[in-house]
Amino acid sequence: MSTPSFVIAARITPRPGIDRVDPAKYFSGAAVRQAALDAETAGAAFVLLDDDLDTAPAAGPAAGRLSALQTAAWLGPQTSSIAVVPTLRTTHTEPFLMGTESASLDWATHGRAGVLFAPSLGADAAANVGRRATPSADPAWAETADVIDVVRRLWDSWEADAEIRDQATGRFVDRSKLHYVDFSGTDSASEEFTVKGPSIVPRPTQGHLPVFVEHAPDAPLEALRGAVEQADVVLLPAESVGPEAVKVLDWNPSACVLAVIDADADALDPEIVARWVQVGVSGVVLETGPYDVELAVRAAAGVVPELVGTDESPDEQSTLRARLGLPPAENRYANA
């Protein structure tokens, strides 16, 4: 596999206090679809779709949002090369369902999907779901690492060639290629949780979807260490990406580190990008919101033309793993 060019991606969720959305257009999905298509046209690798179970931040008159994973699935048949990366919150949602939903998203997009895992740290998310108390950051991130672990095991629980359709014996699957995961983890309230498996969904198209984690202001980077070690892609704020990238790559040398930067700022200049690349940063996520995405992506590509390269029409069959330069996913249970 060739070395990937500098990754440019866009976060198209409305930015609180910046993007004013028109509810009639926004909740039909039209604006999100247009943003994804514009990002695709401009050559972005993927779009991020934020989500949480807490009270939505106000964005114009509509302090609302749509479920990100389903929006991503809905975008699948309406796009051709760009990948979609929704957020899944690990604190209240069942780990088994996060495994099946993400695997299904990969099937729905022909391998053009990733998933960003993050805990729900707010009290209002706990009140909305009503099952568990509000967690603090450290145990919630520790649980996130466990969730990533069990989700990866669920993805592995069907070997790629489990479906055999053997007419001679009447067997649809070779059950020796299906695996109980028998996972035991610790939740954010220090209680054990278990998942039996196998998944109900066959192995995802990519084997494993690229797993994203992001360092947000609500927790110190150290709290994320376990999750970072399990991740493929780590998003860091542009303001501190230099020192943080060094730490992240020390914990997980194969991580793809991306800097998250406000698309309206002029912070992206060739010298800064060159310094980022020196410490191992592989690309940027532009905080574009849902509007003017194409312009922002093209502007970023124009800053670093020699890194981005000229290939603006990636193979329509290319998976997100391939676009990020990740190696093929291995299966822990195969040949075991």
Next chain:
Amino acid sequence: MSSSPRRVHLAAHFPGVNNNTIWSDPRSESHIAVDSFIHMAQTAERGLMDFLFLAEGLRLREMNGKIYDLDVMGRPDTLTVLSAVAGATERIGLAGTLTATFHEPYELARQFATLDHLSGGRAAWNVVTSPDAFTGENFRRGGYLPYPQRYERAEDFIDAARTLWESWPASAQDADDTAGAYEHRSEFFDISGRFDVPRSPQVHPVIFQAGDSDSGREFAAGSADVIFTRHSELEDGKAFYKDTKSRLAKYGRAEDDLRIYPGVSYVLGDTDADAAGRAREQAYAQHSGATAIATLERVWNTDLSSFDPDGPLPDFDPVLDGPEVSQGRVKHVKDPVATAQRWREIAQAENLSIRDLVVRESPRFAFVGSADTVARKMNQYIQERAADGFILIPTVVPGGLDEFVDTVIPRLQEMGVYPDSYPSDDPALRATMELNEYRPATEWSQARADVRAAATNGQEA
């Protein structure tokens, strides 16, 4: 009655994880790939059907302590698939089965509201329950719900979801800082806050209930828009229809407010004789030797792998005191010893092997015949009020619906009982099914409370 004929409604069930689905057919393709779902949805849409219906899986079935390997198995997540299909279709309704036992109202309500928004109002939720520890092993809470409480939680779950769906003002333009504020405190849920999805086109997705039991019918009369039932013979269907619809008035509902859709299989042919021959071939394709043995094992409740499917039935009785050999599937045989006895007698009298007997005793295809015959038989069920519509269950993915749409629907249209276009320009499923607009959550719960109070007073009087 001399009024104009009732129209026939049709819908499509994506083939399920059981031996009704024939994976050995050379035309059978992936039942996981999104293109298979899109193919079947677009075929149903071409046939002006009401909706595509998906079941839900939360654990692979087991037999004799091992994963059951003879049927099609595995399926993608219901709501993820329906969201993708919404992006590739314009009119077809999108009906998803999700259990009220292992999901939570806040999460499910926002997922359905999202689907309803993204599809222009085409969402439907088939509410089921799954209160068993076997499924629970994949969830944090395990098996936690006593079986008698399964409908109580489901009913409360629907009320909570409806409360969330109504929590925004009619127009999101009018939303302010209080939009989405809600509270639902009950025996099963204690949730409050602000719902984050504005009112969707239908406000409430169409609610289905699947199940034929007395409590299931009452649950449907008090909480659902559609009842997904098993197919039965015409007279039994009429009795079911009459009984179920008679339960509606006391909830303040009219006959048309709850629709009865049996799930039906079908086999078509150029002639009735041709179709009968195909039905026999399909029944054998659905019951390989290994499947026939497994079918017997579920009745005998013991390992019969040493038996020859082309040989005679076991001469001993079923095991009644052992653990269940089959896990993750609904039991249909209520009296195994009597069933085994009857099967042995039939096999002996007709000189049948195990496989022949299992094919003979398997559920019959509901409608078998030429396109004209099937159209006439289906129409009879509608006109005589044994059903309001049918959910067609094809046997092959993804093309199993094509022949029906190409041959039977034109016959129904010629008979004047099936439309030539969708009835409304509005893609909402409520418009397609010609259902009323949503009924507010408080009206549903008040009607049920009144019915129960009246029943209690009646008992005391």
